[in-house]
Amino acid sequence: MGLTVSELTDMIQAVGKVIEDNKAFLTELDSAIGDADHGINMAKGFHAVKEKLPTLADADAGTVLKTVGMTLVSTVGGASGPLYGTAFLRAGMKIGNKEELLAVDLDLGLVAALEGIKQRGRAEPGDKTIVDALQPAVMALKESLNAGKTATEALGAAVTAAEDGVEYTKGIIARKGRASYLGERSLGHQDPGATSTYLMLRTMQEFLARRT
Ligand SMILES: Nc1ncnc2c1ncn2[C@@H]1O[C@H](COP(=O)(O)OP(=O)(O)OP(=O)(O)O)[C@@H](O)[C@H]1O
Ligand SMILES: [Mg+2]
Numbered sequence: 001m002g003l004t005v006s007e008l009t010d011m012i013q014a015v016g017k018v019i020e021d022n023k024a025f026l027t028e029l030d031s032a033i034g035d036a037d038h039g040i041n042m043a044k045g046f047h048a049v050k051e052k053l054p055t056l057a058d059a060d061a062g063t064v065l066k067t068v069g070m071t072l073v074s075t076v077g078g079a080s081g082p083l084y085g086t087a088f089l090r091a092g093m094k095i096g097n098k099e100e101l102l103a104v105d106l107d108l109g110l111v112a113a114l115e116g117i118k119q120r121g122r123a124e125p126g127d128k129t130i131v132d133a134l135q136p137a138v139m140a141l142k143e144s145l146n147a148g149k150t151a152t153e154a155l156g157a158a159v160t161a162a163e164d165g166v167e168y169t170k171g172i173i174a175r176k177g178r179a180s181y182l183g184e185r186s187l188g189h190q191d192p193g194a195t196s197t198y199l200m201l202r203t204m205q206e207f208l209a210r211r212t
Helices: 005-021 023-033 038-056 061-075 080-095 103-121 131-146 151-169 178-186 192-211
Strands: none
Touching (some): 005 023, 005 038, 005 192, 023 038, 023 192, 038 192, 061 080, 080 103, 103 131, 103 151, 131 151
16 A cells, blocks of 8 residues: 555545535534534534644654644544544554555554544444444454455445444434433434544545555
């Protein structure tokens, strides 16, 4: 895969753009089972990231990811800022001072991100959260890489698994966050955070597919 730090930065900017483009959609999803701010929160965070990234031209990959994480934690209110912030922070800590990322780093980074979110949110699969998209995605990625697929192909499998995960959240009752106050009334609605995770992974996959 051989992703340079400059390409990693472009990839994060592409993710930010998709989040911004889906601000209204994510907010609408959160209006059904939350407090109608998920798109607003995420767009605010990635707007701050967009301003911050140009100051990191000479940084290594871990520093870029950690800075994105800290920026999300410090600019986004609500549950999703600290959760996604922790995900990027943990990925950055795991990847460290590399100048080029390989498929194995994608795997390590996403595993660390998932573990960070599960710890920080005390969330497990089936709680109707980000974890319901991210955990199956991480598992599908790993399985594909083990089967000898390229990073782009493996991320494609991860995207499909995340999409299935989003679909799965429609049929379960929320056990974490504000949506959990709704009990059975959270049924039938897809989880906003699982949806933003799917969108982020899909954007990463499209970015990799464009360059290979
Ligand atoms: N404890 C948790 N662990 C993992 N993900 C969570 C947790 N709590 C909420 N989420 C995710 O955050 C999303 C909501 O993010 P949002 O930006 O709307 O923050 P929020 O309004 O503060 O969240 P919430 O109302 O769920 O506490 C949910 O759809 C869910 O995927
Ligand atoms: Mg909300």
